[in-house]
Amino acid sequence: MEETTYQELILTLNQEYVEFIADFVANIYGDGVELGDGKIIIRSENDLSFVQDAVESLVATLGSVIDISFQLEEKKNIDWIKEYQDSIQPIEAGEFYIYPSWFKPKEGKINIKIDPALAFGSGHHATTFGCLEAISNTAKGGERVLDVGCGSGILGLACTKLGALVELCDTDPLSIKSTKENFILNEALYANIWEGSADKAEGEYDIVIANIIADVLKFIASDLKNLTKSKGTLILSGILDTKLSSILDAYSDLELVEQKHKDEWVTLIYHKETDVQPK
Numbered sequence: 001m002e003e004t005t006y007q008e009l010i011l012t013l014n015q016e017y018v019e020f021i022a023d024f025v026a027n028i029y030g031d032g033v034e035l036g037d038g039k040i041i042i043r044s045e046n047d048l049s050f051v052q053d054a055v056e057s058l059v060a061t062l063g064s065v066i067d068i069s070f071q072l073e074e075k076k077n078i079d080w081i082k083e084y085q086d087s088i089q090p091i092e093a094g095e096f097y098i099y100p101s102w103f104k105p106k107e108g109k110i111n112i113k114i115d116p117a118l119a120f121g122s123g124h125h126a127t128t129f130g131c132l133e134a135i136s137n138t139a140k141g142g143e144r145v146l147d148v149g150c151g152s153g154i155l156g157l158a159c160t161k162l163g164a165l166v167e168l169c170d171t172d173p174l175s176i177k178s179t180k181e182n183f184i185l186n187e188a189l190y191a192n193i194w195e196g197s198a199d200k201a202e203g204e205y206d207i208v209i210a211n212i213i214a215d216v217l218k219f220i221a222s223d224l225k226n227l228t229k230s231k232g233t234l235i236l237s238g239i240l241d242t243k244l245s246s247i248l249d250a251y252s253d254l255e256l257v258e259q260k261h262k263d264e265w266v267t268l269i270y271h272k273e274t275d276v277q278p279k
């Protein structure tokens with residue numbers, strides 16, 4: 001029997017940029033991407049040099065502000081898909097039990113089935129974990145919810161499981177596709193979903209969730225504030241602790257209810273007392 005091989009590409013970079021680069025890779029490479037501490041690991045039976053070339057081009061267009069190294073190797077084809085599956089364990093966050101399809105649901109928990117392509121879409125990343133905890137304490141059922149930058153759809157699914165009416169959006173078409181698939185996987189329904197950002201939303205929402213990078217949270221601050229109802233809740237995440245002060249300043253006209261810290265990431269829960277004049 002002929003021995004087959006596969007390619008493994010390891011990207012090593014500052015943890016601050018792992019999500020950004022992993023999201024870019026997901027747009028050009030359809031299979032599983034594994035995230036580690038300052039690492040992105042990609043495996044395929046096909047040539048992966050195009051992924052390295054694309055990331056190098058991206059970094060060059062950004063002025064080489066991201067220091068990144070690449071290690072591309074050919075390896076014997078042990079069952080790396082099983083290895084990847086074995087590396088993804090279920091987690092509990094608030095009321096929720098997040099598990100891949102090769103595990104069983106857990107009694108007494110609100111179960112969400114996610115087969116992750118990226119770790120930060122499966123509840124394992126600190127930002128997703130913080131949002132799930134916040135949702136557990138906020139959504140009681142019947143709320144109108146907007147999930148901005150929905151990714152895998154996990155946060156919208158969590159709200160739906162608690163009885164909320166959920167709308168979702170993302171600028172990445174692959175995220176929209178993934179979200180639709182995960183809602184089907186969980187036999188759940190959303191009210192609306194679109195490719196784009198918060199500026200395409202209509203009306204106001206009881207809960208607005210945005211788990212995206214800090215610079216984007218600042219850029220769309222006015223939209224997020226305007227979309228949150230008076231007496232509503234705004235949940236922000238994707239914030240590195242080094243970026244926290246700038247976000248606190250951008251949203252200082254709202255009441256900060258809680259800060260959740262996990263690893264070097266922060267989740268913020270705001271309450272909108274009355275209509276505010278966005279900065």
